[in-house]
Every structure is written in structure tokens, then in C-alpha cells.
Amino acid sequence: MRRDIFQAIADPTRRAIVMLLAVHAMTPNAMAEHFDTSRQAVSKHIHILLECDLLDQEQQGREIRYHLRADKMKQIEQWLEQFKALMAARFTQLDEVLAQLKSRTNTQTPTNPTTLTTITKARKT
Amino acid sequence: MRRDIFQAIADPTRRAIVMLLAVHAMTPNAMAEHFDTSRQAVSKHIHILLECDLLDQEQQGREIRYHLRADKMKQIEQWLEQFKALMAARFTQLDEVLAQLKSRTNTQTPTNPTTLTTITKARKT
DNA sequence: CACTTGCGCAATTGATCGGTTGCGCTTATA
DNA sequence: TATAAGCGCAACCGATCAATTGCGCAAGTG
Incomplete structure (x- = not known):
């Protein structure tokens, strides 16, 4: 049951x-x-939101009040930050990575790309 | 095919x-x-990302380069902003809405709650 | 011109999703 | 104490998903 916050907020x-x-x-x-x-x-x-630790229960007699764990929303923000960092780096610091990846289009040089792979959480070899 | 950006990024x-x-x-x-x-x-x-207008195609011979339409990512940011606004308003301006909602727990008065409903994009009556 | 490469499209399959229905438990209320 | 209210759990169903497989087409290459 691989359930993350992105899946949680996927439903309107x-x-x-x-x-x-x-x-x-x-x-x-x-x-x-x-x-x-x-x-x-x-x-x-x-239930799904609970699985993502996005909610807290508070039993009150026969009623249950659900509280939002707002702090968990930061996960989304963090991901967005990572994304923005990549976008920003696109034209500045990571020119090398960019070059590497460019020349790599057909070859297999998992040197610097590994860093990126880590960031993107890809399940590469 | 109700496909939004949240569903797009739901998959790792x-x-x-x-x-x-x-x-x-x-x-x-x-x-x-x-x-x-x-x-x-x-x-x-x-294909799914394309459906969400998150990607652009660029045909180059027999290859197709896909570009990210980074601006579309703002949709997530906007939603997060709305969320944060609600959280911030929680203890300040929206006390009225809060009160209304509180008294509304069992009745049906779609006056102010409508505002919230609009924000949350719920498909209420 | 044959052959390979890069890609999209279509059909298929097993898994998951979102929703409904029915049940049972616990807590209030008359 | 009998009844109603609030809720969770489990079973079920149609729809969608993610991935595989097989195919065909266009663009390069020998």
C-alpha cells in the first residue's frame, strides 16, 4: 500500500x-x-488521508473529530522547492549536468545523472 | 477523462x-x-502529462523532444496558496465562516459555506 | 534499396480506485 | 430499556490505471 501525499491530494x-x-x-x-x-x-x-498521516482523530463521545496535520502539507512544498531548484539551476550551476545529460542522450554514463536520479526518486538500477 | 495536474503528479x-x-x-x-x-x-x-498540458512536443527528425511547461506547475502552487490562506484565516478573518459552519453542522444553510465550497471545488448542490 | 532506430497506437491484463450497500458496535436520548 | 444517531468494517461493482506485448509507420543509415 504505497500511499504518499501526492496520491492523497490527487482526488478532488x-x-x-x-x-x-x-x-x-x-x-x-x-x-x-x-x-x-x-x-x-x-x-x-x-481513511486514505489517515494512511498518509495527514489527519488526526479526536474521539468525542460517539463522534470523531478529524484534525488536519497541516505540517504534513510541507511535503508538497518541499517537492515544489526541489522542482524550482532544478529549474533555477537549469541555466546556471548545473550546466555541467546538463551537458553531461545532453551528450548522454544515447550513451550510458551514470555519473552525474545519478544525482539527478536520486532527486527524482527514480527507481533506476 | 477528468485529468488534472494533481493526478498527473500522483504517480512517482x-x-x-x-x-x-x-x-x-x-x-x-x-x-x-x-x-x-x-x-x-x-x-x-x-501522454498523460500531455493531456494536462504539462508538456510540449518538438519534433526533430524522427526524434521527439518533450519540453516541460513549467508555468503549469503554478497550479499546484496556487492550490497550496489557497490552502495556506485558509490556514492563516483560521484564527483571524474567517471567524464568521467558521462560526457559520459550526452552527451549520446539522442544518442546511448554503450562504457563506458556498464561498468555501467554491474554494474547495466541491461538487455540492 | 534493405535495415535499423525512434516513436505512436491498440489490445490485453492484473491491480487499484471510488463508490454503494449492508452489517454491527458504541454512545447518546426518550 | 428501547430507539436513534455516529461511525467503522467488509463485500461487492464498474471504471480507471499502470504496464506489457505486438504492430505499423516515418526517418535516418549501410
Whole structure:
């Protein structure tokens, strides 16, 4: 069950839930009222968000209030930062890497590209 | 075919492709060499990224160089900004909305919540 | 002109997704 | 105590996904 935050926010309903919980904690029923889906459907989305550690439970009698762990959202930001760094480096520092990769289009020289591979989290050999 | 950028970057391979193309344009084969998947698999991911207008084609003889449309990445940033705005407003300006939502837990008053609903892009009635 | 290379397209398959339905447990309420 | 409300769990279903395989076409190369 390889579930990351990017998969979590891939679904529009889940993004909406995140937004709702950004305002304040909520019960599943309260969330469900905001959409035209069933409570169970919402509950499933909650489960997925829980798997990503994006939510916290708070039992209150027979109700459960779900809190958003806003700090986890930083994962997205971090990825975006990495991306921006690559874009910025594109014309400056990483000219070498660029050159290497350019000449590499048909050859196999996993020297500097390895760095990039690490960044991109590719599962290369 | 409801395909948005969030779905595009939900897949780790596609995120890696985005990172690769952030450095410079590439042919499908060049990309495929970075992963341990087939060219066709990569090609499919490219297709998905194309659907999201995240890529540009540049035919060069029998090769096709794919360029990243970096500007499209702003969509993610924008969503994150919206999220952050909600988080920031949580304790300040949107106290009213918060109150409304609170009292609304069981009733149906689509007045102010509509604003939020719009933000969260929920498909409510 | 044969042959290889780079690529897209189509069909197939197993896995996962998003949703519904039905059930049962626990906690409130009349 | 009987009833209702809030919720999770499990089974099921149609749709989509990711990847493979096989094919055909256009562009280079001997």
C-alpha cells in the first residue's frame, strides 16, 4: 500500500476535505454534508488521508473529530522547492549536468545523472 | 477523462519525469533509460502529462523532444496558496465562516459555506 | 534499396480506485 | 430499556490505471 501525499491530494474530493479541515476539525458526517456523496465514501477518503498521516482523530463521545496535520502539507512544498531548484539551476550551476545529460542522450554514463536520479526518486538500477 | 495536474503528479514515475524535464527537454527513450520500465510505459506517462498540458512536443527528425511547461506547475502552487490562506484565516478573518459552519453542522444553510465550497471545488448542490 | 532506430497506437491484463450497500458496535436520548 | 444517531468494517461493482506485448509507420543509415 504505497500511499504518499501526492496520491492523497490527487482526488478532488480529498483536496476539498483538506480545505474543509484547514478551516477547522470536523466529523465525517459534517464533511459529507459538503459533498453529494455518501458518508461512507467520505469515510473512505478519510481513511486514505489517515494512511498518509495527514489527519488526526479526536474521539468525542460517539463522534470523531478529524484534525488536519497541516505540517504534513510541507511535503508538497518541499517537492515544489526541489522542482524550482532544478529549474533555477537549469541555466546556471548545473550546466555541467546538463551537458553531461545532453551528450548522454544515447550513451550510458551514470555519473552525474545519478544525482539527478536520486532527486527524482527514480527507481533506476 | 477528468485529468488534472494533481493526478498527473500522483504517480512517482511521472514526478520523476517532470524533474528530468525540468533540467532539459528529452526524448522518450532518454527518459526511459532513467527508469527500469519500458519505453512504452514511459510513453504512456508522457501522454498523460500531455493531456494536462504539462508538456510540449518538438519534433526533430524522427526524434521527439518533450519540453516541460513549467508555468503549469503554478497550479499546484496556487492550490497550496489557497490552502495556506485558509490556514492563516483560521484564527483571524474567517471567524464568521467558521462560526457559520459550526452552527451549520446539522442544518442546511448554503450562504457563506458556498464561498468555501467554491474554494474547495466541491461538487455540492 | 534493405535495415535499423525512434516513436505512436491498440489490445490485453492484473491491480487499484471510488463508490454503494449492508452489517454491527458504541454512545447518546426518550 | 428501547430507539436513534455516529461511525467503522467488509463485500461487492464498474471504471480507471499502470504496464506489457505486438504492430505499423516515418526517418535516418549501410
